[in-house]
Amino acid sequence: MARLEYDENENLVNSLRGKVFNQLRKQILTGVYKPGDSLIELRLSEELGVSRTPIREAIRQLELEGLVQSIPNKGVIVKGVSEQDVEDIFIIRTMIEGLAARWAAEKITEEEIKELQEALEFEEFYTMKNDAQHLMTYDSRFHDIIFRASKSRPLMHMLSTFHFYIQSARNNSFETPGRPAKSFDEHRAIFEAIxxxxxxxxxxxxxxxxxxxxxxxxxxxxK
Known part of the structure; x- marks a missing residue:
């Protein structure tokens, strides 16, 4: 596993804590660490090439986000994102992501329109290629541009976090026959409206x- 890299000019404590947290969260959300796995400070410290202090701080943050749980006599156990969590996130997104698109339509800049169109063109290309990995990248970019164009920092932060938390579910959707093409058509219609x-x-x-x-x-x- 790759050791963490950091800029020596940065505040190392904050930098390392953030980098360790982001890396561990990504590994949990992408299934490197699965529900029920133990996170052992010493092992993580050796794998990431950092002291145990930023590891401990990152684990505390992961616990606040509900991704891990400290259990007496068992240590830190991965909880991950449950199927119910994913369903809840989709419902919440249904209620608020439309607002982001509405505000984007009202506030988007010409430069952002060009960015959105470019993301859509790449999405079309990789849909035709049936390339799920690149599709995921440009699908995320399409949504991220809309969040940014809404000019609402709270909305942007919330929706970006939701997208990240259901990364695995979104990956699977791009492997469902026919869904990428439908998703692209839906994106194209949203783009035209914005x-x-x-x-x-x-x-x-x-x-x-x-x-x-x-x-x-x-x-x-x-099924």
């Missing part, structure tokens, strides 16, 4: 897009 400054349509289409993604998740996980 480009035309049509907040009502952008919001409705986004809500439908998230609803479709949620249905796809439920269908693939309840």
């Amino acid at each position: 480009k035309n400054k049509d907040g009502d349509t952008a919001e409705k289409l986004t809500i439908q897009h998230i609803t479709n993604a949620s249905k796809n998740f439920n269908e693939t996980h309840h």
Whole structure:
């Protein structure tokens, strides 16, 4: 496992704590560490090439986020993201992501419109190539640009976190036959609405897009 790199000019305590937290969170969310696995400070310290202090601080933060649990006499156990968590996130996204699209339609800059179009063009290319890994990248970029274009920091932070937490579920959706092409068509319609400054349509289409993604998740996980 790669050791952490850091800029010596940064505040090392804060920098290392953040880097360790981000790396461990990513490894939990992508399944490197699975529910029930133990996180052992000494082993993590050796793997990441840092002292146990930032490891301990990162684990405390992971516990606050509900991704791990400290159990007496057992240590730190990975909880991860449950299927119920994913379903809840989809429902919450259905309620608030439409607002981000509406605000983006009202506040997006010309430069952001170009960025959105470019992300969409790459998404179309990789949809035709059936390349799930690159599709994931440009799908995330498409949504991130909309979040940024909403000009709302709380909304942007919340939705970006949600996207990150359901990364595994989103990966699986791109491997569902037919879903990438449908997702691209939905994105293209959302883009046109935002480009035309049509907040009502952008919001409705986004809500439908998230609803479709949620249905796809439920269908693939309840077969």
